[in-house]
Amino acid sequence: MKFRITPLNIASAFLIVLAGYIWIYGASITGSQYESWSGTIVWIFLLFAFVVAFLDITFRNFFKETRTLWIIELSFIALVIILLLLVK
Numbered sequence: 001m002k003f004r005i006t007p008l009n010i011a012s013a014f015l016i017v018l019a020g021y022i023w024i025y026g027a028s029i030t031g032s033q034y035e036s037w038s039g040t041i042v043w044i045f046l047l048f049a050f051v052v053a054f055l056d057i058t059f060r061n062f063f064k065e066t067r068t069l070w071i072i073e074l075s076f077i078a079l080v081i082i083l084l085l086l087v088k
Helices: 007-025 035-062 066-087
Strands: none
Touching: 007 035, 007 066, 035 066
């Protein structure tokens, strides 16, 4: 199996790094009242990273070409961002 870098790989790596950073330095980086929620925030980010990695594996099984995979995954990320902004 050939290793391919995809947008969801980058997103899951970012979520894992962010979870590690919050685990080490705490949630005081947010500057709000969530400083005591560091452990919960770390587990949520790790859960998100697991879900994103699972989606990446699922998309890889459906789309064999790297170019098509990038287009689909970038479209998925854009859709999630739009939905997040609409809900907010």
